[in-house]
Amino acid sequence: MVHGELWTVKELFVLPNEYIYWSIQIVMYPFMTGLVAGAFVLSSLYHVFGIKQLKNMARFSLVFSFALLPVAMMPLMLHLQQPQRGIEVLMTPHFTSAIAAFGIVFSTYGIIVASELWFVYRKHFVETALSLRRKADKNPLDQVKHLFFSALTLGAYDVSEGALHQDEKAVKILAGIGIPVACFLHGYAGFIFGSVKANALWMTPLMPVIFIMSAVVSGIALCMLTYIVVMEIKKFNVRRAQSSASNLPTSEAIKGIELNEIRITARYLLFFLLFAISLELLDLIFRGYTAVKTWDILRSVIYGKDFTDIFILQYGVGNLLPLILFLWPRLTIRRALVGVIFVLFGVFMMRWNVVIGGQSFSLTFAGYMHYHLPIIPRNWETFKEGLAGALMVAATPFILFWIFSKIFPVFSQDAEELP
Amino acid sequence: MISRRDFLKNAIKGIAGLSIPLSVIEIASPRKIFALNDVKAGVRWAFLIDTHKCVGCGLCVKACKTENEIPYDANVTRTWVERYVHLKDGRDFADTPKGGRDGFTTSKIDLGEGHYQNIDEKDIDKAFFVPKLCNQCENPPCVQVCPVGATFQTPEGVVLVDRSWCIGCGYCIMACPYGARFFHPVLHVAEKCTFCYHRVNRGLKPACVDACPFGARMIANIKDPGDPVTKIIMTERVNVLKSEYGTKPQAYYIGLDEEVR
Numbered sequence: 311m312v313h314g315e316l317w318t319v320k321e322l323f324v325l326p327n328e329y330i331y332w333s334i335q336i337v338m339y340p341f342m343t344g345l346v347a348g349a350f351v352l353s354s355l356y357h358v359f360g361i362k363q364l365k366n367m368a369r370f371s372l373v374f375s376f377a378l379l380p381v382a383m384m385p386l387m388l389h390l391q392q393p394q395r396g397i398e399v400l401m402t403p404h405f406t407s408a409i410a411a412f413g414i415v416f417s418t419y420g421i422i423v424a425s426e427l428w429f430v431y432r433k434h435f436v437e438t439a440l441s442l443r444r445k446a447d448k449n450p451l452d453q454v455k456h457l458f459f460s461a462l463t464l465g466a467y468d469v470s471e472g473a474l475h476q477d478e479k480a481v482k483i484l485a486g487i488g489i490p491v492a493c494f495l496h497g498y499a500g501f502i503f504g505s506v507k508a509n510a511l512w513m514t515p516l517m518p519v520i521f522i523m524s525a526v527v528s529g530i531a532l533c534m535l536t537y538i539v540v541m542e543i544k545k546f547n548v549r550r551a552q553s554s555a556s557n558l559p560t561s562e563a564i565k566g567i568e569l570n571e572i573r574i575t576a577r578y579l580l581f582f583l584l585f586a587i588s589l590e591l592l593d594l595i596f597r598g599y600t601a602v603k604t605w606d607i608l609r610s611v612i613y614g615k616d617f618t619d620i621f622i623l624q625y626g627v628g629n630l631l632p633l634i635l636f637l638w639p640r641l642t643i644r645r646a647l648v649g650v651i652f653v654l655f656g657v658f659m660m661r662w663n664v665v666i667g668g669q670s671f672s673l674t675f676a677g678y679m680h681y682h683l684p685i686i687p688r689n690w691e692t693f694k695e696g697l698a699g700a701l702m703v704a705a706t707p708f709i710l711f712w713i714f715s716k717i718f719p720v721f722s723q724d725a726e727e728l729p
Numbered sequence: 730m731i732s733r734r735d736f737l738k739n740a741i742k743g744i745a746g747l748s749i750p751l752s753v754i755e756i757a758s759p760r761k762i763f764a765l766n767d768v769k770a771g772v773r774w775a776f777l778i779d780t781h782k783c784v785g786c787g788l789c790v791k792a793c794k795t796e797n798e799i800p801y802d803a804n805v806t807r808t809w810v811e812r813y814v815h816l817k818d819g820r821d822f823a824d825t826p827k828g829g830r831d832g833f834t835t836s837k838i839d840l841g842e843g844h845y846q847n848i849d850e851k852d853i854d855k856a857f858f859v860p861k862l863c864n865q866c867e868n869p870p871c872v873q874v875c876p877v878g879a880t881f882q883t884p885e886g887v888v889l890v891d892r893s894w895c896i897g898c899g900y901c902i903m904a905c906p907y908g909a910r911f912f913h914p915v916l917h918v919a920e921k922c923t924f925c926y927h928r929v930n931r932g933l934k935p936a937c938v939d940a941c942p943f944g945a946r947m948i949a950n951i952k953d954p955g956d957p958v959t960k961i962i963m964t965e966r967v968n969v970l971k972s973e974y975g976t977k978p979q980a981y982y983i984g985l986d987e988e989v990r
């Protein structure tokens with residue numbers, strides 16, 4: 311079986327070698343890198359621009375961005391026909407290719423996020439390591455933890471006022487460098503598509519900018535979603551423990567913090583969402599207005615074959631509905647939760663409509679291809695390039711975040727003093 | 730016993746002495762030596778297709794699949810034949826079932842998804858066949874986008890794929906405006922027409938050229954003004970496919986209709 315034949319249905323005049331070669335994993339790739347970049351930009355709003363209200367959210371989204379980072383590579387590996395040679399993109403990059411920049415941009419970004427995290431949590435590492443050192447009867451687990459946290463300090467045990475101030479400065483600089491790098495990481499994902507001159511739908515210089523804006527939107531939305539879920543769990547735990555301990559914050563107090571944080575973050579979400587929609591509409595209007603040779607087939611795809619995917623699901627459910635939900639006065643947690651889920655869905659549909667939509671018409675401009683996502687994994691190929699593979703990619707960052715949150719305290723009380 | 734001063738002095742002298750022949754080697758790059766010694770330095774392969782002569786028999790597709798070991802029944806092919814039909818009422822139809830491998834033996838047009846369009850001969854204004862293959866572009870976008878450099882242009886202008894290096898990302902397939910590339914169904918790496926590089930380098934003609942009973946397909950060394958096919962390209966009115974992409978395709982067509990894309 312030819313790769314792509316399994317999920318491609320051809321209609322009218324399509325060339326014999328044309329299939330939907332870039333499938334669900336290539337939809338997941340810009341979606342996941344978008345979340346990475348967006349989460350980082352959100353954290354930088356606090357660190358660089360000093361937006362104090364976002365302090366809690368900033369620390370949380372930085373850790374989340376770190377958890378998302380390894381996942382950005384996963385869909386690519388699952389998509390490659392020769393995954394064992396995937397490393398060659400880093401080892402023998404061919405620099406006229408947009409993909410070749412991946413190794414450099416990705417590792418630069420990874421280093422920045424990792425070192426920023428280290429500066430933010432250095433005090434915590436030192437304190438944990440020292441308290442474990444002082445502990446008299448260490449069990450084996452404590453010994454491992456002691457070794458691990460001692461290693462994490464990298465031998466820098468100075469937590470004096472001056473040293474911590476230096477840390478803060480470093481965080482600020484790293485976050486400042488990180489913003490353009492994060493934008494580059496995702497902008498170049500947009501460039502990969504935007505520079506394909508053979509594809510009438512992809513080729514536009516606006517593509518990288520559109521990708522960056524929707525990336526920030528999705529990153530903020532995911533951070534808000536996870537924040538709400540974590541805070542709800544916390545409230546639930548507090549309510550259960552209320553009877554035994556009286557010094558814990560009440561669930562009402564947590565709710566107050568949560569609502570405040572969500573309302574402020576929602577404002578930034580709205581700002582970026584409006585920007586992203588404007589750019590996408592500009593692109594659409596411009597194509598229709600200039601109406602070059604390819605517009606006939608594009609119009610039939612945009613207003614015909616993919617109408618539901620683009621106008622109902624992406625613009626309707628993904629953009630218009632959340633706009634109404636967030637702009638309606640007196641935002642509640644529940645409404646915000648529904649809103650961010652719609653926003654995430656909308657960004658996913660945007661990636662879908664770019665990647666799959668771009669391959670839904672033939673190079674002959676006289677035929678169409680329809681994509682049928684493999685739901686039930688019957689073999690390795692339908693697993694990795696089907697629903698199961700996509701869900702695996704989507705679930706991994708949450709598992710990683712859970713592991714990382716054991717190392718980096720994201721919400722605990724003593725985290726309040728960290729920069 | 731050698732002193733530290735002498736050791737350093739001699740080391741510097743040694744390095745300086747070594748660096749002179751090294752720089753000589755660097756100037757004479759392997760590429761230049763290759764170009765100087767290459768007997769085929771004046772070779773640039775191009776293709777000429779006379780669409781008037783093509784009858785859509787599909788022998789070229791059969792020959793190509795056999796010669797280049799593309800699984801016979803796999804729905805991908807290095808070369809294919811398209812059929813175009815223009816009706817008196819202004820409607821256009823085109824198809825290429827199985828890449829035209831089995832010849833166009835019926836007047837029904839394949840609409841995909843198991844649907845066919847019956848065409849009455851009396852309704853036809855014009856109908857013709859167009860063979861297609863890789864254009865071996867002078868400015869190949871597939872080579873530009875390969876992230877590992879697994880696809881490259883030979884000195885004779887032919888674009889090849891290193892099967893031991895291709896990672897199978899499919900970016901080259903996306904970048905080709907002609908749909909010439911696909912994944913090899915067995916080897917799972919990018920695959921394309923090579924003008925039968927292994928044959929033309931030995932003085933043979935590509936398999937499809939040899940197989941064509943009507944002389945619709947021709948190969949030319951466009952750098953040789955004495956080449957009879959080059960003469961046709963230079964003196965007749967020829968056209969190329971999708972020149973608007975700036976790829977400078979090197980498959981020339983005689984009798985190319987506006988409808989062909």
